[in-house]
Amino acid sequence: MFQPEAGKTHLLNRMSIKIITYLSQAPASTDEICHTLAVKFQLTSDAAFLRNIDNTLHHFDALGLIKKVK
Amino acid sequence: MIVGQIPLREFSMLISNQGLRVVIGPFNVCIITTYQPLIVQLHKLYKNYELAQDEIAEFHVRIVATRPIRKPLSVYVRFLLDGQSPFADFPEEQALAVLEWGINLAIAIRVNNLMLLHSAVLERNGHVLLFPAWPGSGKTTLSTVLCHRGFRLFSDEFGLMDPQAGVFFPIPRLMPLKNESINVVKNYLPEAIFGQEIPNTQKGTVAHVRPPEESMRRAQESAKAKWIIFPKWIANSKLDLLSLPDSEAFMLLASNSFNYEILGETGFQAVTSLIKTCICYKLVYSEFDDVLAAIQTLTDDI
Incomplete structure (x- = not known):
């Protein structure tokens, strides 16, 4: 994925692509994102999964790929 | 003239x-x-x-x-x-x-009007093969052998690509063989025209090979790429030509570009388009006969 504002290229796995495309449609909470991903990738949405997704979202936020809204 | x-x-x-x-x-x-x-x-x-x-x-x-x-x-x-x-x-x-x-x-x-890949580039049957690799991977040696055995030399060093049209421009230049590869190539290609051996350079002993006449004569004939092969010479290894996933090929190719970041989105689109239209491989080899046969077979199949 190319990020025009930063001029950077990011190599994303399928789950990361799903997060970005999901959030490009409308803002969503971490719980909503986890639920969507769990269904899509047939995973259990437990505490560890939630933590991993939360970390990924923070990482994307730091890179400027997504932005936190209230 | x-x-x-x-x-x-x-x-x-x-x-x-x-x-x-x-x-x-x-x-x-x-x-x-x-x-x-x-x-x-x-x-x-x-x-x-x-x-x-x-x-x-x-x-x-x-x-x-x-x-x-x-x-x-x-x-x-x-x-x-x-x-x-x-x-x-x-x-x-x-x-x-x-x-x-x-x-x-x-x-x-x-040069920033063109996408500049660090890659050997050869052509056969109207299509370009890219061999992107960093120095020391044997690009020049492989290019020298291939261009004396039926492949047209575009470059042993630069992939010059029009990022919009997706065509590669030949830029055939002297091929600087280094160290052991000089005698290996002299033995394998007795017809190759060599310059003097230059000892004690930053890269050891260097000897330049003149590009074949046909590659020079056709130096204005551009072509599109069809194969991207990341080569690696490993002593005594058996030939291995493995398919490479597009995502890995993309990152390898972008990281082998001199001006990918300077070109920004244009560079991204150019590499994306190249990966989409080419078949990507990883190549490990040690013997010229084996690698020639494999690449000839690959480029026959079009």
Whole structure:
């Protein structure tokens, strides 16, 4: 994925692509994102999964790929 | 008119005074030097270069002889690009290597209208094969062998691609073989035309191979890429040609570009389009016969 504002290229796995495309449609909470991903990738949405997704979202936020809204 | 049609004496006058203007791929390069040993080598190795008809040259380069203050009895050579010296002086016997590196440097730092990949590029049956790799992976050795066995040389060093049209431009230049590969190639390709061996360079001993005549004659014929092969020479290894996932090929190719980041989104689109339209492989090899057979088979199948 190319990020025009930063001029950077990011190599994303399928789950990361799903997060970005999901959030490009409308803002969503971490719980909503986890639920969507769990269904899509047939995973259990437990505490560890939630933590991993939360970390990924923070990482994307730091890179400027997504932005936190209230 | 090509360099080989000019007698050495006239060639010497030309390159010493107004400069030798030759067509090097999509560029005109003006070379000036009065250093006689280099002139003799260039007359032989640049034999098939076409003289530029256009007065405009993209690059003006010079090799001048100097005597360092600390070594007044030694002759050194200095490379100048538009009158500026981008690197230190070198012993005189390295003049040809310095000129060739200097022209490479000029292309690498100045050309941003084209996507510049660090890649050997050859053509067969109308389609280009890219061999992207960093120095030391055997690109030049592989290019030298392939271009003497039916493949057309575009470059052993640069993939010059129009990012919008997706076509590659040939830029056939002398191929600087290094160290052990010099004798290996001399034995394998007795017909190859070599320059003098230049010992003690930054890269060890270097000997330049003249590109085959046909590659030079057809240097204005561009083509699109069909195969991207990331090569690696490993001593005594069996040949292995493995498919490479697009995502891995993308990152490898982008990281092998000189100006991917400078081009921004244009570079991203160019690499994306290249990956989408090419078949990507990883190649490990040790024997020329094996690699030739494998790449011939691959390029037969179109």
